[in-house]
């Protein structure tokens with residue numbers, strides 16, 4: 001049986017992964033063609049982001065039909081072939097269920113708009129506070145009001161994301177039954193895992209004005225969320241012990257995550273939380289430029305690692321996904337220490353307690369895209385905020401600088417397979433521009449190079465399988481206030497693992513308080529390690545993983 005604690009998940013964003021038919025968009029057959037690559041990396045699961053019928057206003061997170069595959073991505077036969085071929089290679093598929101909202105093109109929403117009361121109750125319609133004033137002052141995550149006025153009803157519907165993504169009313173039992181049916185349908189197709197999109201937002205609390213923020217405190221980790229997840233678990237995937245599930249938790253709390261992902265809570269296997277990826281924000285404000293706060297990054301990771309373990313709950317551990325900028329551009333140093341810093345960052349996550357997720361291209365050290373003109377951007381959130389920033393009085397140049405750092409398109413440029421035309425992603429014109437650096441950051445070259453980031457990631461994935469201490473061990477932060485080093489210790493049945501990572505381009509000496517000579521180094525990003533007694537001399541972005549068995 002697959003043990004999710006020993007597993008690694010590889011995330012595929014199909015649109016940008018591999019285009020098998022030359023139309024410029026990646027597709028399901030493209031994933032099938034690249035399965036050997038994913039197997040060679042050692043991944044146990046592939047999480048595929050949504051490929052259901054969708055107008056693609058949010059690249060598929062606006063679902064029009066949960067039972068059908070968008071022809072842009074292929075057919076049901078293509079999906080079945082992908083599942084079969086993955087299975088042959090020991091890889092399981094994990095699908096992305098977007099259940100907080102549907103596209104406004106979904107049949108349910110269309111019926112609601114025709115005035116069918118039963119379907120209106122699938123969504124959240126409310127009267128305005130006064131003529132022209134929405135029910136609450138909540139803001140959409142993509143900018144602007146979270147309410148859209150519908151003239152024929154003189155009511156507004158709620159959309160926490162784009163105006164074409166209407167929030168579902170989970171308090172309606174019929175909605176929950178329909179969603180269970182969808183889960184069962186895909187289980188029947190041999191899928192072995194699900195990721196649930198922003199699933200901690202499904203239970204809305206009071207519809208009140210937020211005088212302290214954008215409204216999130218009224219619908220985040222809402223009043224019935226645990227009850228609804230338990231119900232979904234029991235009615236669907238909970239019957240299959242091999243299933244793994246991960247919930248994407250927006251602005252959540254530890255206390256809620258003990259329950260979402262607790263060993264005995266029968267909700268989900270694990271959670272994605274994002275606090276560690278807001279250390280280069282100003283509070284919750286993402287559209288600013290501030291250097292990342294290293295101490296805060298450590299504090300957050302340490303707290304989640306230790307407290308989730310204390311409460312026997314499980315984390316998904318990760319740096320990258322399709323919503324985040326590339327980690328090597330974010331916390332590493334692409335100019336001078338690209339390779340060292342990419343390997344170091346991978347080490348931090350892969351030796352932690354939790355199931356690691358690798359986002360396509362991260363294993364190559366892919367960087368932010370370097371776009372300089374708005375015509376290059378595709379993402380709805382980025383396009384909205386480019387306008388909003390300028391409405392707030394920022395210059396165009398400033399708005400570009402902010403986008404270059406925070407835009408979700410940074411991670412959505414095509415996978416870099418080769419150094420050749422369009423990075424080997426497509427024979428046609430890609431839907432979004434390929435990064436220029438594919439001439440030296442690409443899978444073909446890295447597969448041939450033993451010292452590449454790709455080769456290093458393969459070792460990281462294998463370590464978790466070889467060393468129980470990585471999969472099962474306790475977590476203890478070390479030297480918490482060190483200004484440049486992140487270090488921690490894992491322990492399990494007489495085994496000890498020390499993970500020591502220099503986050504900066506300056507040499508530093510780290511004192512461990514333990515005799516390092518008693519350990520052997522099982523992985524590092526420099527050829528040799530300079531340890532003596534209790535000290536490790538660390539070069540720029542150096543990391544080492546030390547192991548001993550008592």
Ligand code: GLC
Pocket residue numbers: 058061062098161197198248322323
């Ligand atoms: C999640 C997805 C993101 C999407 C949003 C709305 O955060 O990861 O891509 O835009 O939910 O569905």
